[in-house]
Amino acid sequence: MYPRAFDYMAASSLDQASQALSETPGAKLLSGGMSLLPMMKLRILSPSMVVDLGKVPGLDEVGVEEDSLVIGALVRHRRIAADDAIDERELLSGS
Amino acid sequence: MHVAMTVNGESVTAEVEPRLLLVQFLRDTLNLTGTHIGCETSACGACTVLVDGDAIKSCTLLAVQADDGRITTVEGVAAQADLHPLQEAFLERLALQCGYCTPGMLMSALALLNDQPRPTEAEILRAIDGNLCRCTGYIPIILAIQDAAARMGGEAPPPAAEQEC
Numbered sequence: 001m002y003p004r005a006f007d008y009m010a011a012s013s014l015d016q017a018s019q020a021l022s023e024t025p026g027a028k029l030l031s032g033g034m035s036l037l038p039m040m041k042l043r044i045l046s047p048s049m050v051v052d053l054g055k056v057p058g059l060d061e062v063g064v065e066e067d068s069l070v071i072g073a074l075v076r077h078r079r080i081a082a083d084d085a086i087d088e089r090e091l092l093s094g095s
Numbered sequence: 096m097h098v099a100m101t102v103n104g105e106s107v108t109a110e111v112e113p114r115l116l117l118v119q120f121l122r123d124t125l126n127l128t129g130t131h132i133g134c135e136t137s138a139c140g141a142c143t144v145l146v147d148g149d150a151i152k153s154c155t156l157l158a159v160q161a162d163d164g165r166i167t168t169v170e171g172v173a174a175q176a177d178l179h180p181l182q183e184a185f186l187e188r189l190a191l192q193c194g195y196c197t198p199g200m201l202m203s204a205l206a207l208l209n210d211q212p213r214p215t216e217a218e219i220l221r222a223i224d225g226n227l228c229r230c231t232g233y234i235p236i237i238l239a240i241q242d243a244a245a246r247m248g249g250e251a252p253p254p255a256a257e258q259e260c
Contacts, residue, residue, distance in 0.1 A: 002135075008096060008113030008159050030160075037155045038136050040114075050113065054160055076149075081221075 003040035007049040017051050024049045031059075031074055062086065098162045102127070103171030111158045117151075118142045120158035121168055129169040129198050133227075140226030143199035144168050150206035152225070169198035172205060180246040181205060181239070190239035192230030200226050204240045213244055 007024075011017035021027050026048035030036055039045040053059060059074040062083050069085060080086055099108045102125060109124055121127045121144070130153060133141030137155040144153045145167035172179045178186070181204055191197045200223060207214055207222035214222070219240050228236060242252045 002116075003114040005112065005114055008157070010159070010162070030157075033155055033157075033160070034137060037116075037157070041135065050157075052157075052160060 002043070003037070004043060004046040006040075006047055008052065009049060010052045010055045012055060014053075014056060017053060017056065020049065020051045024051075027051055029053060032076065096159050098158055100161050100164045100166055102166045103168060109158075113157060113159050115158045116154055117144070117146075117156040117158045117161050117166075118153035120161075121153060121166070127168050127170050131195055131198055133195065133199075137225075138227070139196070140199040140203065140223075141196055143202040143226065145202055145206055148206065148209060150203045150222075150225075167202070167205075169201055172201060179205075181208065181243040184239040184243040184246060184252070185236070188235050188239040188242055190231060190235040196226055196228045196230075200228065200236055204236075204243070207240070208244055208247060212248060214240070216241070 009020055011020065017029065021029065028036060028045065028047035028050055030050045030052045031054070036045065040047070053074060056074075059072040061072045062075055062079070062085055063070045064085055069089065071080065096111060096113055097108065098111055099106065101107070102121070107125065109120070111120060111124070118130055118132055121130050122132070130144055131141040132154060133139035135154055137152040140152060142152050142154040143150050145151070146156070146161055146164050148165075173182060181201060185191055185197065185201065190200075203223050203226050207218065211218055216237065219237050223233070223236065223240075245252045
């Protein structure tokens with residue numbers, strides 16, 4: 001096991017996550033983990049607590065609100081690359 | 096912490112430290128050593144497994160994050176003794192040499208074919224762009240995935256001579 005030991009909390013809401021962050025010195029948020037986990041494995045970072053957003057409902061959605069595109073914080077890059085609502089707006093195609 | 100997940104169709108429960116990575120849980124706790132550890136930084140894709148149908152690099156996911164998840168490893172691809180059409184195609188098209196990347200390649204390809212049964216070459220390239228292979232030059236792997244898609248669709252695989260990428 002490469003990361004140092006830490007406490008883990010799977011937050012069930014953003015309020016719960018934000019409360020844990022403010023109450024726990026050294027706590028870090030975990031979403032996709034592509035940056036945080038490699039840094040923890042290299043022990044560049046050793047958070048006292050990892051607050052996982054993965055189980056918070058509603059953060060993995062792409063929505064259209066009037067003339068805005070709303071991309072949830074947990075939407076994966078792969079999903080963004082493949083999403084029809086994003087594709088229609090040609091945001092990624094460079095045109 | 097207590098975790099409960101389904102691995103290759105079987106329910107698994109265990110007490111794990113939060114810092115245990117999913118790949119270590121699979122290999123060291125469950126003895127499913129088909130999932131390989133390569134780069135450790137989610138660049139190489141050797142550790143790719145399916146979590147709830149998505150291809151995920153298990154070296155960069157905590158076992159506790161996979162709690163309640165449905166995991167498929169390379170051990171769960173074949174139906175008992177029979178190889179999956181994707182595995183048959185990899186074997187027959189020589190889509191592997193040393194084999195280190197193969198479990199991850201298979202899982203990325205499987206996620207693709209589950210989602211898109213007749214992928215274009217561009218879709219195949221995108222699906223395996225997170226999986227490094229140092230032996231094959233990738234062409235046989237692309238051909239094998241195309242071949243598997245044809246087999247799974249009930250079509251005869253195209254002859255090798257027509258399969259120039």
